[in-house]
Amino acid sequence: MKDLVCRYCGKKIEKEDLRTAIRRLKIYPFHKECFELKEEETISINEMWKPINQVGWTITSIALLILAIVLGVTEWLGNLGNVVGVLALYPVTIRIISYVVYETK
Template identity: 40%
Template sequence: MEDVICHYCHKQIRDQDELITASNKFQIRPFHYLCYEEIEEEANSQWKLWKPVNGITGNITAALMGLLALWMLFTDTLQGIGDLIGVLAAYPVLQRMVSYFKYEKKLPKFIEDKNDSPGDR
């Protein structure tokens, strides 16, 4: 099994409890939750801001955009423009799926004793 490495501190992420996947400019990267908080504080412009993909907000966004994409793609709402909106709305769903299969699926849900594991944060 391949290790998931934090994009900020370059240490191993041991479980899903520590993991935050975030996107910026069509990239999805894994972070420790503490490293992600540091990055949020350092971001001084909108272009340097990483947006979380997993977690409650990522799941809600993906679900709502998935419903919007299905509605726009499979009905005649707004004709051709609706199809374009549907394709664009499918992007957060695709991001969430890539995040899950590329990073989250590789990690256990929770490790009881994190102090004994290598790569302490």
């Protein structure tokens, strides 16, 4: 298996020091310290990095998964509900991909 390399400093990342973040639909691994430095360098909203493997993203993913299930099972909002339900699965999918690709290594 290939070692994880920090996107910021280029050094190997230990599992307990891993922070995954998303920007422009791509997931990147960072050290916790490097991610904090990268966040401080962010100037505009277009350059923002969103941390994935933190409690906030996980809670949001669970809440949106519940919303997607409710909208998929019921006829609440009709076809609009189906569209919203599919869009609500985006953070859940990103969290699962982050877990499988980076956190299980």
